[in-house]
Amino acid sequence: MTTSVTATPAATSAATPAVTRAARRLGGRFAGTVHLPGEPGYEVARRPLFPVTDPWPALVAEAAGPQDVRAAVLTAREQGLPLAVQATGHGTHVPCDGGLLLKTTGMAGVLIDPERRIARVGPGAQWGRVLAAAAPFGLAPLSGSSPDVGVTGYTLGGGLGWLARRYGFAADSVLRAEVVTADGRLVTAGPDSHPDLFWALRGGGGNFGVVTSLEFRLHPVARVHAGTACFPVERAAETLAFYREWIAGAPGELSTAVLLTRMPDSPQTPEPVRGRRVLAIKAMYAGGAEQARRALAPLWQAAGPVLLDDFRTVPYAEASMGGTAPRQVNLFGELPDPVIDALVRAADPESSPERVTTVEVRHWGGAMAHPGPGAGPVGHRDTSLSVIVDAEAPGLAAELRPYATGGAFLNFLHDTARTATAYTAADHRRLTEVKGVYDADNTFNLGHVIPPAPPAAGVHAAG
DSSP, X not given: OBOOOOOOOTTSOOOOHHHHHHHHHHHTTOOSEEEOTTSHHHHHHHOOSSTTOOOOOSEEEEOSSHHHHHHHHHHHHHHTOOEEEESSSTTOOSOOTTSEEEEOTTOOOEEEETTTTEEEXXXXXXXXXXXXXXXGGTOBOOOOSOTTSBHHHHHHTOOOOTTHHHHOOGGGGEEEEEEEOTTSOEEEEBTTBSHXXXXXXXXXXXXXXXEEEEEEEOBOOOEEEEEEEEEEGGGHHHHHHXXXXXXXXXXXXXXXXXXXXXXXXXXXXXXXXXXXXXXXXEEEESSOHHHHHHHHHHHHHHHOSOSEEOOEEEEGGGOOOOOOXXXXXXXXXXXXXXXXXXXXXXXXXXXXXXXXXXXXXXXXXXXXXXXXXXXXXXXXXXXXXXXXXXXXXXHHHHHHGGGSOSOOOGGGOOOGGGGGGGSOHHHHHHHHHHHHHHXXXXXSOSSSOOOOOOOOTTOOOOO
C-alpha cells in the first residue's frame, strides 16, 4: 500500500483519530493505493466524473482486488466512517464528505466465454472493453449509449440500452455476482446461492454490498442497422401523435426514440441541419437494413421529407448512438395530446422561457415488459414511453405530472429522495427486507438508499 500525508486542504478538517486509525489499519492489509488529503493524487481520486458534487472524503482507497474491498469495508465499519463506492463516477449523487471513498476503477478485467456466451467483468470495467472483447465472436452485451459508462453501476441500476426491447434490461442478463457484504464476507450470489441477494442486485443498485465481479449473458448480435434521421421540426406534433400509435406494432428487434432538438451550429454538422431545430428519429434494428427500413418506413412517411439520414449497417460495437442527458425524466403509459403539446412548446425557445435544448421520447416495451420468472426488481416494466429532457424545466414538469405514471428509473434518477419511486410498492418492500438481512446497519447509505427493514419469512442470508 502507498500512503502520503501532507497538509489538509482548507475545505476539510484535520484528520480525526478515526481517520488516522483507518489509514493505519488499511496500511497493514491493503494492496492498492490510499490517498489522504493534501497529496496530488487525492485531488484526482476524490472527484466524480461530473462536477455536480464536490466531495471531500477523509481518505480515498483505490482497491486492487476483492481483498482490498473487504479491508476497506471492514475498516470503515470499525472506525465509524461513512463509506461510498465509486468505479467510473457516473452514478455519484451524494458526496462522501469526511468518509472513506472506495474506488474500484482499477478492477477492470474482462473475460469472454464465447461458447457459453458469457462475460465476466470486474467492477471498474467500462462497456467499451466488453464490446471490443465480445465483438470478434459475434456477441453483444446489453450496453448503454456510451462505451465510457461503467458496466456494474449501469447494470445494478437496471440498464436500459438499445437492445433492451429484444433482450430486456441489462440486469435481466445477470447470471451471478461476487459481492463483499457489509460484514466483510465475500459471497457469490446466484439463483442457487444467496438467491434473495441475487434478486435484489438486479435493479436494486449498490445497496447490498460491493460487487467485485459480475457475470452476465452475451447475445448473438454481430451487426445492427442504426443511426439518426432528421426531419423538419414543424412536423413534430403530428409525428409524435403518429408515433404513439405506431409503436404498438413495432417489432422487438427495433428500438426507437423521437427527439426535438437543436443541431450544433458548427462546421462538423452537415449543412442541411446545421444550427437548425429538427425532429430527429434515432433507431437501432438488431438485424439487416432491408427489414429495418421496412419497419421504419411508416414513421419516415409521417415525419415528412428527410433532411439528413446517416443510417447504416455496422458492427454493434461501432453503433455509437449517444444519449440525451437525463436531467428530467417522466414515464408514461400513453402519450395524450396535452403531453405532446407541452413537449413541442418546451422545445421551442420562442414559446418557452425554459432552457430546453432536447426533448427525447423513447419507446420501451418488448422484452423489458416480459422478463420471465425470477426477474429482479427493475421497474417500472409496464412503462410504454419515457420522456427525457436535458434541462431542469419546472414549468414543463408541472404540465407533464398529471399524465405521467409517477414512477422513475434508477439509472435516470438524480433525486435521492425519490429512490422508492423507481420500484413497485411490493418490490420496494422486499428490497428493504433483503437490506435488513445483508446490511441491517445501513453501511451502504450514500446515494439511492434502500432503508433496512426486518426481513419477512423466507428472506435470509443463507447460501
